[in-house]
Amino acid sequence: MKFFCATFAMVVTSATQAEVFTYECDTPPLSVWEVAGEWCSPLESLKNGLLIHQVDLCPGWPPPGGQFVFYTRSLADFDGAATFFVQWELQTNGDSSEFVGVCPASLSLGSFGPVFYQIVIARDTAKFHRDDGLPNIYISIAPDVPHTYRLELFGADLYTWYIDGMVVASGVPEGAYPSFYPAMNFGTRAWRLPNTTRWNYIRYGTIPLDAAGDYDSDGSVDEFDLSFFVECLLGEGVPSGPGCGFADFDADGDTDCDDWVAFQAHWTGPPAVPPIPPPCAVVGDTNCDGAVNVLDINAFVMALSDPSAYAIQFPNCPMSTADANGDGAIDILDINAFVALLQ
Incomplete structure (x- = not known):
């Protein structure tokens, strides 16, 4: 699931603040990465916001060792x-x-130092390599669906590996990372069998730990932070998962509309007013002023009759506020329900 859909973003601040890099959507990797290695002309394409690698055995070359790109x-x-x-x-x-x-x-995360992390993914299994002196960790995953992987590092004290928001491994690392000229590599390879791999995004940086709304710690709470807040906005009682500490303002273990109210209070922009996420929009408050009253009538009529004009007039207000009867459509069947909300 992607909410922030820019090609890439890099926010670099002081060494004590967070830095975040995101690569996703539909831009060729060479726009922001360098080729680490390529063999036998693998097929690479961009489709529907995915980077797709199709690797096969090399014609004229016996296996093992087919096409690859890193x-x-x-x-x-x-x-x-x-x-x-x-x-x-x-x-x-x-x-x-x-x-x-x-x-x-x-x-993989490597360097000229002693610490090396590598996560290798197959259709139904993920392998975690931490150090040559430690056994690999193998985790079964549901086949034929995308999965989200996350590795968090806290100096020489702790590593934690997540799959789809669940902790699957943690422990004390061999040393601190990043250090000793660190670098990241990613790619796809065929050994004896072909495969097709679809990359959705890669995001990395320092970890925002405090609930301040400022995901990248650049001193402002803006659209970049909003995209990640919405990603964490899973609702009341649903654990907000790794990387969402910055969004859980009331420290109750979830990110819900109570946290949205606090996030708004920290907003600096741009834009001047943050768009309201649909889960936190108040039905009937079609002008998004925080109240359902007669001042919403004109906005409701506009949403009903001219959605394009409504989107221009109220750019920060979800159209779903006009779905007064909650049937997923905005039409004349919402009129009576909207009138009832005004009473």
């Missing part, structure tokens, strides 16, 4: 950071028998 990016800006995370989403149909060749899909 990209790299320096993490020098994060060298010595007290915290670090990387999160990504992908789906692959590659077989776990390909793990022997570091296939089908992998993302």
Whole structure:
């Protein structure tokens, strides 16, 4: 699930503040990454916001060792950071028998130092490599659907690996990371079998720990922060998951509309007024002034008769506020329900 759909964003502040990099959507990797290695002309395409790798055996070359493509990016800006995370989403149909060749899909954090992390993903299994002296960790995953992976690092004290928001492994690392000229690599490879891997996004940076709304700690709470707040906005009683501490203002373990009220209070923009997420919009408050009253009538009529004009007149107000009867459509059947809300 993606709410922030810019090609990439890099926010760099002081060493004590957060930095966030996001690569996603429909831009070729070479716009922000460098090629770490490529063999035998694998097929790469962009479709529906996904980076798709199709790798096969090389014609004329006996297996093992088929097509591959890997990209790299320096993490020098994060060298010595007290915290670090990387999160990504992908789906692959590659077989776990390909793990022997570091296939089908992998993302790794390396350096010239002793610490090395590598997560290799197959259709139904994920493998976590922490250090040559430690056993690999294997986790079964549901096949044929995308999964979200996240690795959080807290210096030399703790690593935590999540799959779809659930902790699957944690422990004390071999040392602090990022350090010693760190870099990140990701890519797809065929060993003895072909595979198709779909990358949705890769996001990494230092970890925002406090509920201040400022996800990237750049001193403002704006559209960039809003996109990630909405991603954390799972509702009352639903654990908000890793990376969402910045959004849980009341520290009750979830991110809901109570937190949205607090987030609004911290808003600096741009824009001047934050768009209201649909889950927190008040039905009937079609002008989004915080009350349902006669001042909403003109806005309701506009939403009913001219949705395009409504979107221009009330850009921060979800159209769903006019769905007074809650049937998922905005039409004449909402009129009586809207009138009842005014009484």
